Amino acid sequence: YLRLLERVFAHVGITPNPAKHAAFDIYQTKAQGRDLPKVILTDDQQHLYMEHLPEVAPYDLTVDDGPEWKRRRDRAILAMLLGAGLKVSELVGLNTDRVGARDSTGSIPVEITPWSVNGTSRNHQTQLRPFAVADVMAWVEERNAKKIPGKLLFPANLDGKKLDKSTIYLLTKATYKKAGIEVKRKGPRTLRNSFAVRELESPDGSIELTGELLGLRKRKSTEKYLITNKLLNKKRLIT
Template sequence: MRELLDDFLYYLAIERGLAENTLASYHSDLEQFLNYLSKAGVTSLKDSNRGLIVAYLMHLKKQGRSPATVSQHLAAIRSFYQFLLREGILGADPTATLESPRQVKRLPQVLSVQEVELLLCQPQPKTPSGLRDKAMLELLYASGLRVSELVALNVDQVNLKEKYVRCMGKGSRERVIPIGSIACFHLQNYLQHGRGRLLKDKREKALFLNHQGKRLSRQGCWKIIKAYAKAAGLSSNITPHTLRHSFATHLLENGADLRAVQELLGHADISTTQIYTHLTQKKIREVYNHTHPRS
């Protein structure tokens, strides 16, 4: 079964060109599924069936996994079986009639403009790490980058003269994102006075470096932002994605076109971007009540 999983992951990487993070997610989810089958005495995927898959999904639910997580596992399992069916390894797909668990759509946490300002004021650009953190937070809010995209940036993907960054998003799709003058100023400051003092190996291309002079990790970025959120007296649930959500919501509140925001965020489907329109309804109502003569 592990050999078939390796074949599937190779197919996802080579033929579909999925990103490394996506491949890691597939690998983790399917390893858990295969471990469950092994414990159930199943030694061949030909002996698996719909009932076993349903039992596995129920097992995840009993573990306290959210409907979104269970749906993610089912999506990975379904893709795996569809691959095996196309390759002629299986004669039928046991996931064909399975429905994903219903998910409650939760609106993402968004900071107000004032809260964003408070957060961005926390880093003290007096040390190399302070310069890095200030540039990093300003860039996150200026661009709406995912944290994985942020830490993957290399120095040559930032053009301060033309005020944009180039990043590789999900599905290995490249996009060019404009950034404002304030973010450019702090990036320039970091590049001139901070990065070189963190750098240990001149061959390192990463934009944001840790204290070892290597590429800052996603976990490192999360810890940095949580520490500044705590220092600012903001919610402990704030993550790098909170700044992405705030970026999108503030653009829409100020009249940005939904399609433009979709492009900036790198969403393949506009329905993903539309969740932010729900967050702006309250703001629209406030503007209407304040400006319409018969409100």
């Protein structure tokens, strides 16, 4: 019934959709304290995060700037995590041919396939949102110009070696620190959670769509974000 109501409200254009958060009490009761609210970044913290990505010089094909290319790669990685909500395993296994062209909304489709993450995710397509597109696409163009071997979008070196997951965790923690963002969990998962809640809050957002973007198999996995979203809205009202 909740799913039906959500679709009805979406069809008639009622915003915010009252059915989106109707399951909050149900899932909070079922959890019985076992499922703690997910850690997410507020809107202001997300802006701070993007403002404190590694500072880089524009890529110049005619100039050999040594290891500076890694900083541009890292900037794109950090933008991708918040902008598309990828898991670390999905990001390190992402191939260049899985990043599409900008659509009418300014977003870019990113396809995730099971084989790229050793079968730990189902085939699905997420969206790299407009605020992160410039940083990611600048790296895509540079990577193509450098003719790095292999297909990995974010290689560890110019030989195309696969990036170690620990590098991603170090990058995110360093960015939180640089931006002065204080949260309980300073890792990529917090960025994925922030993406999920942001999608649920968007005018066209829904549990089904958000679940598809995240590659979640069960609806109840997406519904858990409703608890986090409701608590975030309460915090906004207080502040």
